[in-house]
Amino acid sequence: MRKFGASKMGHIFTKVALNPLRTNLFHIVLSAFFLTMAVGKTHAQDTKKQPDPVAPKTQTDSIAISLKEAQTQLADTIPTDSIKQKKAVLESKIRYKAEKYAKLDQKQKLITLYDKAELYYQDIELKSGLIVFNYEKNEVYAGRIKDSTGTLTQYPVFKQGSNVVEPDSIRFNYKTKKALIWNSRTDQGEFKVKAEISKRINDSVYFLKGARFTTAKDIEDPEYYFYTNKIKYVPKKKVVTGLTNMVIADVPTPIALPFAFFPMTTENQSGLIIPTFGDTNARGYFLQNGGYYFSLSDHYDLAVLGDYYTNGSYALRFETNYAWRYKFRGNFNVRFENQINSERGLPDYSKTKIYNIQWSHSQDAKSNPNSRFSASVNLGSSKYFQQSINQVNVGSQLNNTLSSSISYSKTFNTEPVMNLSLAATHSQNTNTEAINMTLPTLQFTVDRIYPFAPKDGAKKGFFKNINLQYSLRGENRFATTDSLFFKSEMFKDAQTGMQHSIPLSTNFKIFKYFSATASVNYNEVWYLKTIRKSYNTTTARDTTMEVSGFDAFRTYNFSSSLGTTIYGTFKFGDTKKIQAIRHVMRPNVSYSYTPSFEKYYDTYATDASGRMDLREYTRFEGGIFGAPGKVNSSSVGFSLSNTFEAKVTDRDSTKTEPKKVMLLNNFNLSTSYNISADSLRWAPLRVSGGTNLFKDKMNINFGATLNPYALDNAGRTIEKWNIDNGGSLFRLTSANMTINYSLSSRDNDSKKNENKQGQRNGGRDDDLFGTNTDFSDRRQSQFGDDEEEAEFPGFFNAELPWDMTFAYQLTYTNTRREKSITGNSLMVSANTDLTPRWKVGVSTGYDFVQKGVTFTQLRFERDLLSWRMDFNWTPFGDNAYWTFFIGIKSGVLSDIKWEKRTVPDRVLR
Structure with a gap:
């Protein structure tokens, strides 16, 4: 049984943005909080059993009057003596109505309402079958009535402020705020609560007797509930209970607490998280998912969880959620497992350490429209999801790729518009344990500029559609493995480069039906490391040396394309089931030319004399943005895309238009011819x-x-x-x-x-x-x-x-x-x-x-x-x-x- 309060987070815990309440088994007893909050200003303690409430006997000097007459007589009771003013019996206006009758007893100072009765006085709203209002004693009584079959109906609904109670009957003093309630029913959060008697002593002490609470939908016939006979509740301070017993299908179970004392607060609470007990064949008995929850603030929290196995294996997890309304939200999880198989000294003994880090962050789009930060991280040991003993991630075990991305972007509302972004990316193959990571990636782009286009009006023709862009991409890339991740060897082999691109393009129409494009692309790449190759006569092998220092190469290419769209319809008749087939073809012919950049190539001899077998290479070989090509390329490309759609007679005879059915979303053919080859x-x-x-x-x-x-x-x-x-x-x-x-x-x-x-x-x-x-x-x-x-x-x-x-x-x-x-x-x-x-x-x-x-x-x-x-x-x-x-x-x-x-x-x- 739990004896401490703790609320879980993430998939275990309530989200921070909603001010989570830690929940544990001690809420069996903590029902007092929910019950009394719902009962409102009531109290309960041991009292003599009250008889079933019935309507009071009508006084002989009372008469049945209409609602208007009752209000008039109430007004007549106000003293008019100007010498000595008496205090008014009612401190506020009273409104009431009833379906069958309303009785006024001036001698006893009683108002009796019967059948669908309603009474409104100060902040009290009361609806019931029977209401008796004693405005001299400042008391209100409400109860049920019997219908023609003898069944009790029209249960009271008592509301004062935000507190709502639906009991069998209620007796309430609106001066002292004391109340006695029989069989109150109320909802508080996920709980439904029913108490035989509820009583309020004062503003700070409540007593309840014979209370049961459950999360079942039907409080009258729940599948299970928790029963306690005595509860004392001091709001925002403490809860004291007697014996609390769990009942399933109206059968009491051995699950019980003899007594309990708990401090109470309306704020988030830190507390212990009780672990789960079990056993495995390879690691023995275990305690899983035990730890402590830290309620740090309304915006973020932290749970520290752990597992322990009797063979020495253990695991630790740190999980947090955070949120700031209208700004951002996210969660961060770190998991580590130290796994031991078998026992030391045995041939199958093994020991391994695995970990996993997950981070998810999203920004509210309204918080800053010109900048955005996001994160989706999933990295760690390649074998984590295959070997983790705390969860079974089936799809993750069969998948062989983990990926991550952290990015920040900003838009500058200039003319032209400029965009800047910084990102860190990660890709991991869980089979080969190879990791590729960029930290960081810088991108800067300038939107299209039309230098020859008019300020107003459409851009038509070859000349007016000429446009250019600028883009910059810089990367610091790492290629490593699990064993070297974030070690010195990983940073030593880093590759750094920067690429500048300036595309100049235009588009125009030819013969009205053909769309043509032409572009020239200029590309410049900067590297901080290059290579030098030579022949080692001692080892009789080629050697490659890294050369540190700035170096760059520049390339350019030309491309153009010509395409059109052809529509064809094959009609079979309006009386046919297939009325027509529509065929849309989009042929395209393209040409690209890239010259040879052999000036960036060097040679070295593969023997000691330096005269035989000269080999060519480029010092930019292996760079992250590639290397300049030596071969002159001139090729023509051909492609044809097709879509097929049919018009068929609709099965619904009331529809006059045929129904469109897609036969092929796409059917593409493509090839190319290299003129230079x-x-x-x-x-x-x-x-x-x-x-x-x-x-x-x-x-x-x-x-x-x-x-x-x-x-x-x-x-x-x-x-x-x-x-x-x-x-x-x-x-x-x-x-x-x-x-x-x-x-x-x-x-x-x-x-x-x-x-x-x-x-x-x-x-x-x-x-x-x-x-x-x-x-x-x-x-x-x-x-x-x-x-x-x-x-x-x-x-x-x-x-x-x-x-x-x-x-x-x-x-x-x-x-x-x-x-x-x-x-x-x-x-x-x-x-x-x-x-x-x-x-x-x-x-x-x-x-x-x-x-x-x-x-x-x-x-x-x-x-x-x-x-x-x-x-x-x-x-x-x-x-x-x-x-x-x-x-x-x-x-x-x-x-x-x-x-x-x-x-x-x-x-x-």
Whole structure:
């Protein structure tokens, strides 16, 4: 049982921007706070059991009067003696009404309202079946009445200020602010509270008797509740309770606290986070996700969490959320694990350290429209998500790339507009452990300038459309590995460079229907390091030396293009099902020329005499912005893009216009001819296309590479047409196709189980690779966002929602006559509701090349109204595991749960 208050953050903890309240099991007792805040100005203590409230007997000298008469008689009771003024009985105007009658008893100073009665006095609003207002004793009584069947109806609704109470009956003194309430019902946050008797002593002390509180929707018949007989509550100071017992399905359980004392505050609180206990085969027993929460301010917080295993393994995590309204928000997580497998001295003993850093920062667009700062960081050990023992990130394990970006940009509202940005980027291959990082990347651009365009009017023609731009890009790039990350060797091998680009271009029309463009690009690159190559006679090998110092090269090129759009429609008749097919073609011819820059090339001899085998190289070789080319390039490019659309008769006979159906979103052909080349001038023909089918639920993309040249016996491409070598016109060298298909029982439903955390970790945003499991917070449904509870429609009218996602991938390779299918796999995920409260799901696949089942995950979940139960099972593979969870959905009672699992005992690689 928890005895300290603590609120969690992130996926575990409430967001800082909303002033989080730390919640733990001690809220079983802390219900007093919620109850009394809802009851308002009431109190409770041990009292004699009150009889069921009934309407008071009508006095013989009372008469039934209309509402206007009651108000007139009240006014007549005001004394008019000018010599000695008596204090008014009522200090404020009273407004009231009732459906059946309102009685005024001047002798007893009573107003009795019956049936749909309402009374408004000072800050009191009271609605009930029966209201008795004693304006001499300053008391109000309200209770229920019986309908024609004898059922008690019209429960009181008492409101004073912001406090609302819905009891069976209430007795309230509006002078002393004391109240006695029977069976009060109220909501406070996620809690629903009901107390047999509530009593308020004064402004600072409340007593409640026979109180029960729950997060269930039905307070009268909850699935579970916590019961305590005595509560004393001092607002903003303390809560003292007696025995508090958990009751499930009206059956008391052994879960109880004998008594408790807690300090109270309306501000955020720091506190302990109680860990979870369990065991593994490889590391022994463990305590996970224990630590301390620091409520630092309303804008940021910090949680320090840790795991400990009896074989010596441990883990630490630091998680914080921060937010500043209308400015920015974000979170920062640092995770470290020291993993020990087996025991020291045994042959399978191993020890490794892994870590992961995640940072997400977003700026409110309204805070500063001319500058923006953002961050999305995910870096660390390449094997973190494969080996972490605190979470199972399925999609992250199967993905092999981690990436990060931190950027700042600013726009200068000058003429022309200028933009400046600074960024740090990171890309990491988790298989090869290679890391590429830029720190920083500087970019500066100046918008297009039209020096010959008129200030007013359209820009037409070759001359008026001439424009130029300027862009600057500077990088400081690091290429390293996991073992050298942020060590001296990483900074020693840094590459630095700066690139200046000035494109000068124009566009114009030719013969009205043809669009032409022409551009000249000037490029200048600066490096702080170059190389020098020589031949080492001692080792008989080529050597490369780094030369420090500023150096630069300058290049330029010319390009132009000519294109048009051709529309064609093939009509089949208005009475046909397919009335017409529209074909749109966009042919384009381009020309590019890049001269040779051999002046930047040097030679060196590969023997001691210096006369034999001279080799050429450029000192800019290996630079981050490339090197100048030596070969003169002059090529013509050809491309043709196509779209096909059909007009079909709509199935809806009431519609007069035909329906448009996209047949092919795109079908592209492209190739080029190198005029400067000595041989193999024609580039392979690339064919690609894609379309959407079944109301855009199926997406199909395909591509193929066709080479017109033949192969020799050694598998090398030769200067001979393939058709002249006994083959076809083109030789298929590669092909690929991908099909993605998503469907559900409801056409307009979009899948809710987007894997946001998995996507942030580098995985997929769907559940084709299963769903991620975070052991620190299992309250969220693994099938997506929890939906509102719907009424049961009946067994013969039950709707069973379902969704399915397919992904098929096929790759064919025939570069050297291998004619092999290198990739052929099918992945599928499916989720359905077997009943309105039972959900099942599966993610699996099959690799037809490797002839084996791919990653498979089975998911089961039961909605228990206020509770949630799930079972997640990966039956085979390197990450085989299962986990079972049952717990309360509500965040305020998130620690009331039972969880059992097997942690994947992964083999370190």
